[in-house]
Amino acid sequence: MQLVLQLALRNIWRQRRRNFLVLVAIVLTIGGVFVMNSLSRGMEQDFLSTSIENLQGHIKMLSPKQLDEPGLKHLIANDLVGDGFGIDGVVATTSRLRSPAVVMSERETRGVEIVGIDPISETHSFIQHLELAGEGILNADEPGLLIGQRLAEDLKTSLGRRLVVLLVGPNDEAIETGFRVRGIFKAEIGGYEDAYALTGLRALQKLVGTDAITEVSVYVGDLAQIPDVQAYLATQFPQIDVKSWLELDPFTGEMYTVIGFTIYILIAVFLCTLIFGLINALVTAVLERTREFGMLRAVGMNSRLVVAQVVIECVIIMLSGLVLGIGGGLLVYLWLADGIDLSAFAAGVEAFSMKTRMIPHLVGEDFVIIGLASVLLGLIASYFPARRIIKTSILQSLRDG
């Protein structure tokens, strides 16, 4: 084997110009796959986190009729939550009371969703990332209103001003009350600024005259735990709907799944394109050395060693390209680690529920897939020239050279 390795390395060096070009092609392809993959994974993560952080959670518990008739009419008890239900894998839970509402300033009126929150337990929603002007909601008893920058602009209001909120109470009664604007927030996704008006959970409960809530969001540490946690909660609370984020947000769920598939399709397409170039280069390289291979076989080198030489040459080039390609891809990844600013396309990006900064994301499993696929491709690519050598008789090889 040492002999074969020595011959393989020297032959690679001997045809260094061509092999360099092949190597460059591999590096660019692997590096390109790596970067595309990390961006796609970033987009996938973005879809997921946007959906989860949008006051949803990985699992949501709510009244069975709440989705059909959102508001305060179909509530659930507020004493469900306690230490994450004591379930392994649940990292946070939070209760909310939310309802469609109309918010009015002296000059404008807008439809929003008023959400009563407990800010202490809102550790996994977009609320934790808000950029605030003013004081915000400090506890669940806080009676002030926190509105988005865009809503504030639409309503032509500002900090400290009063707004009137009109909503339908638990018994279909109209409730109208005044709130002081306690804070104005800017969110990563501008749509949140239009959609939500936040206040303290208990303050809202007091206002509408209930101790109940509309929902409990449950957050898990690992997506794989969702089905088990969901099944457990459904068993424990049969009178309540327990929905996963995929059921609540099927569009994002589909996008998430499609991106996952697309990543593998991309890897396959890139690597398949590469394999044709690789086979072409290798077949040419082998054809140029037909006589040499004939001579090696004539003087007593068995066919297995001759094939091994071609395969090793190919695998060495492929592995070198893999290492350099991943190295290059990592450098690009680090360069882009702070994300790509898509704010110039904010409207379009938000239409897809994405944030305006695309942050690449690495998944270890993809490294393994790209690595194994590349080595496998190297082996497949070397099969064709190797087969050609074996199929050609020694005499034919000696004559053809």
Added chain:
Amino acid sequence: MADFAVQTNNVTRVYQEDSVPVYALRGITLSIERGEFVSVVGPSGSGKSTLLHVIGGLDRPTDGSVTIEDVSLGSLSESELTDVRLFQIGFVFQAYNLIPVLSAVENVEFILQLQGVGKKERRERAQDALRSFGLEELFDRRPADMSGGQQQRVAIARAVVSNPAVLLADEPSANLDSETTKEFCEYLQRVNDDRGVTIVTATHDPLVMGYTNRRVELVDGQIAA
């Protein structure tokens, strides 16, 4: 122990060219004793090279049998035939056919490496073989940096370093001038005399024929009367 290094019995080799059978060899029966230096001569297309290929196990006869040192090649698998070429036969080709990426000493070592000889021993034997052909200056030189004559001498060193029973040389002087051919033939004769290696060479060069003990003349694939 048999008296003969090489025996062919009624060897026929037929090629198909556009479905037309072409007879390269027609019933060649030949015995070559150990230590003989034989030239196979004849005009182009007479079957000289084909006979050498069949004797060397590079080609299989359509009919008849070939025996090298009591081993009948016809019954061997491809793998066994490869071993016979590796251990029993040395080849010298018209076009030298050295491995371009290896130095002279590595080219000679190559055969020993295939035979599984240890690193130190094979290096010593390769250097000794090159020295015996006056090539000590070329140990580290690659084929591209050698003249045709030097390459052919390295090729002989490679062919004999493993002490084969038979050395087959196919038109070895075709690319050499007369002075180099003469020098080359003297090396072959030394191999024959000093090592007792049986040599069979296909040639149409009278200078080469002059060094051999026996001539076998082929005409149209048959031994001339």
